[in-house]
Amino acid sequence: QKEVEQNSGPLSVPEGAIASLNCTYSDRVSQSFFWYRQYSGKSPELIMSIYSNGDKEDGRFTAQLNKASQYVSLLIRDSQPSDSATYLCAVNFAFTGNQFYFGTGTSLTVIP
Amino acid sequence: IAGITQAPTSQILAAGRRMTLRCTQDMRHNAMYWYRQDLGLGLRLIHYSNTAGTTGKGEVPDGYSVSRANTDDFPLTLASAVPSQTSVYFCASSRAENEKLFFGSGTQLSVL
Numbered sequence: 340q341k342e343v344e345q346n347s348g349p350l351s352v353p354e355g356a357i358a359s360l361n362c363t364y365s366d367r368v369s370q371s372f373f374w375y376r377q378y379s380g381k382s383p384e385l386i387m388s389i390y391s392n393g394d395k396e397d398g399r400f401t402a403q404l405n406k407a408s409q410y411v412s413l414l415i416r417d418s419q420p421s422d423s424a425t426y427l428c429a430v431n432f433a434f435t436g437n438q439f440y441f442g443t444g445t446s447l448t449v450i451p
Numbered sequence: 452i453a454g455i456t457q458a459p460t461s462q463i464l465a466a467g468r469r470m471t472l473r474c475t476q477d478m479r480h481n482a483m484y485w486y487r488q489d490l491g492l493g494l495r496l497i498h499y500s501n502t503a504g505t506t507g508k509g510e511v512p513d514g515y516s517v518s519r520a521n522t523d524d525f526p527l528t529l530a531s532a533v534p535s536q537t538s539v540y541f542c543a544s545s546r547a548e549n550e551k552l553f554f555g556s557g558t559q560l561s562v563l
Binding site: 347370371373375382383384385388427429431436437438439440441442443444 | 482486492493494496501507510553556
């Protein structure tokens with residue numbers, strides 16, 4: 340079992356809809372959680388970070404963390420075609436010396 | 452522009468050759484990382500360094516070595532390249548442990 344798992348997709352949503360991206364992680368002490376967006380042929384760029392249980396909102400993006408269920412999600416409201424990309428979930432586990440583990444990513448397509 | 456510079460952008464290498472991928476950051480970040488990205492496997496950590504003078508092994512360190520002589524530079528060396536090392540390599544940095552990663556633009560390496 341991988342440390343961090345995501346559905347590879349592809350996930351398709353119509354423009355203006357809510358896109359929901361999910362990530363689960365292994366049963367280890369975890370410190371911090373990140374969502375990155377990666378356009379084809381480009382490097383990952385940070386969208387959100389979340390460190391404690393609950394919701395964190397930033398513009399059209401909301402990250403949700405539930406440590407008891409080992410689950411972190413990203414909601415994108417009012418999805419735009421420019422949101423079409425691969426979304427990567429990353430987890431920094433405690434006692435690993437500062438290693439970030441990434442999921443394989445979920446491909447999102449927003450249909451105009 | 453502040454950020455992370457990787458070189459070369461792409462390289463074709465004969466198996467058995469030695470190769471060093473260069474990474475330089477000008478953000479005075481303490482921590483630096485090397486990842487490889489392969490289709491279906493996502494980003495996997497090769498080596499990392501939490502501060503100048505220290506390094507650590509990630510998920511897939513075999514066949515690779517790193518050094519961190521100063522804060523800004525973190526080169527990755529393939530002593531004797533093999534075809535399975537064909538990948539896209541990303542260098543990343545973070546201000547401190549457990550903080551968000553900033554990525555370089557990547558190096559596409561093909562080992563034939």
